[in-house]
Amino acid sequence: MIIVSNLHKSFGPKAVLKGVNLKIYDGESLVILGPSGCGKSVLLKHIIGLMKPDSGQVLIDGEDVTMFDQKKMDALRMRMGMLFQSAALFDSLNVEQNVAFGLRRHTRLSNRAIHHIVSEKLEMVGLPGTNYLMPSELSGGMRKRVGLARAIAMEPEIILYDEPTTGLDPIMTSAIDELHLSLKERLGVTSIVVTHDMNSAFRVCDRVALHFGGQIVEIGTREDMINSPNPMVQQFIRGEAQGPMTQL
Amino acid sequence: MNLIRDYAGKFIDSMGRMSILFMQTLYWTFHNLKSGKFDFKNLIEQMSRIGVDSLLMVVITGVSTGAVLVVQIGYQFAQMGAQSYVGGVVSLAMARELAPILTAIVVAGRVGSSIAAEIGTMKITEQIDALETLATNPVDYLVVPRFWGCTIMLFMLTIFTNVVGMIGGSIVAVYQIGLTFTSFVDSILYMLLIQDLMGGLVKASIFGAIIAVIGCYKGFSTVGGAEGVGKSTTDAVVVSIMMILAVNYFLTVGINNFNVAYLQ
Numbered sequence: 055m056i057i058v059s060n061l062h063k064s065f066g067p068k069a070v071l072k073g074v075n076l077k078i079y080d081g082e083s084l085v086i087l088g089p090s091g092c093g094k095s096v097l098l099k100h101i102i103g104l105m106k107p108d109s110g111q112v113l114i115d116g117e118d119v120t121m122f123d124q125k126k127m128d129a130l131r132m133r134m135g136m137l138f139q140s141a142a143l144f145d146s147l148n149v150e151q152n153v154a155f156g157l158r159r160h161t162r163l164s165n166r167a168i169h170h171i172v173s174e175k176l177e178m179v180g181l182p183g184t185n186y187l188m189p190s191e192l193s194g195g196m197r198k199r200v201g202l203a204r205a206i207a208m209e210p211e212i213i214l215y216d217e218p219t220t221g222l223d224p225i226m227t228s229a230i231d232e233l234h235l236s237l238k239e240r241l242g243v244t245s246i247v248v249t250h251d252m253n254s255a256f257r258v259c260d261r262v263a264l265h266f267g268g269q270i271v272e273i274g275t276r277e278d279m280i281n282s283p284n285p286m287v288q289q290f291i292r293g294e295a296q297g298p299m300t301q302l
Numbered sequence: 303m304n305l306i307r308d309y310a311g312k313f314i315d316s317m318g319r320m321s322i323l324f325m326q327t328l329y330w331t332f333h334n335l336k337s338g339k340f341d342f343k344n345l346i347e348q349m350s351r352i353g354v355d356s357l358l359m360v361v362i363t364g365v366s367t368g369a370v371l372v373v374q375i376g377y378q379f380a381q382m383g384a385q386s387y388v389g390g391v392v393s394l395a396m397a398r399e400l401a402p403i404l405t406a407i408v409v410a411g412r413v414g415s416s417i418a419a420e421i422g423t424m425k426i427t428e429q430i431d432a433l434e435t436l437a438t439n440p441v442d443y444l445v446v447p448r449f450w451g452c453t454i455m456l457f458m459l460t461i462f463t464n465v466v467g468m469i470g471g472s473i474v475a476v477y478q479i480g481l482t483f484t485s486f487v488d489s490i491l492y493m494l495l496i497q498d499l500m501g502g503l504v505k506a507s508i509f510g511a512i513i514a515v516i517g518c519y520k521g522f523s524t525v526g527g528a529e530g531v532g533k534s535t536t537d538a539v540v541v542s543i544m545m546i547l548a549v550n551y552f553l554t555v556g557i558n559n560f561n562v563a564y565l566q
Contacts, residue, residue, distance in 0.1 A: 142432035
């Protein structure tokens, strides 16, 4: 289980996280919604240890990752995968080298076994046969899918998705959502998804959290959110320009 | 006054961070050598890239400097009847100062800028974060091979600059000043000592380390978008060249004192 407890983070005078509290249960898919720039990606980066909080804790299986040294953090990261908003593929490496990066550095698998795993993951994300293309030869959607293949190459227990479907066409968005659900079903993966895409969010979520003003203002199942009396939730779900979120 | 204080504060802060990066580089080098995980493949790739990128400019710089030096001093020495010293004086100037400094400046412009641009682009496109999520330390993966690649290749390229400088100088000495090739070479062999060459090469290696650390540091501290990468790239070249010129004085004094104390 992942527990985020009273997490605070500021960049200069701007407070981005103002006491975030969140519980993510093993094997569940939690979707974090919120307007652009409200700190959703910052929250994800705290969970995987890319940022240190000003105060607060991130507990994974009872251990506070904010206090981890490099060795413990690396061991934790081998159990986690992250898909970045911009895919963050390594420009100087081809698709196969990108997907195989973690396997080559942290396992003793043979080249043949690694090639087999890479091809399997690329097939899972709908990009078979692209092993030797360079990132510059890929479209935005393809880059994102290669990023996802890289995130799942080590078969992680926890996957963090930072806007996984932004820039994808509706068919590919559904394919990514199905892949997400199949990973959850097959491997029992715990997922935390940051997205603006309401359709995708409701398709993959077990629970949804609304992040606004540096805090989680509402959390619940899809039905809880749809029926929520909270005007912020209703404004966000309906995508209305006028409402409590835009008045603040 | 506040402006000066701000600049001084930023300068001290940057120097501190660069020193930490340098120490981390040494830590990861020895850690990887000890655990047998040193990435020699990556090092060789960086060495070949640094060498290939800089070779043509180094050849042009070396030949031109050697030739110009002979033109400048050849006629003066001939007037004093000291033309037999031309080769020796040129070789000393090249080996001790000009070859390491000029090679370092060329490499700072060509390679230092490319290191800062590459790492800076990785920083703003979240590739550095991606490395960390793949349980890979960015200093280990990015800085260590560039640091040793620059350090080793500056040593090699400076040998090359010395050789092509002598060749350029000898051609001008023979065809323009009217010296014989033998007297030019004899003069070099008579005046140039191994410690002169080694002193220059040690300096060059240290300049290589400076270029790599500053290029990597500027890359890691990139903020913003394309404009930030451009700024880091320019800063990397400017700061490297200033640092090379400043450090050169202290290295020259140190090497001279060492030669006087132990080799004479």
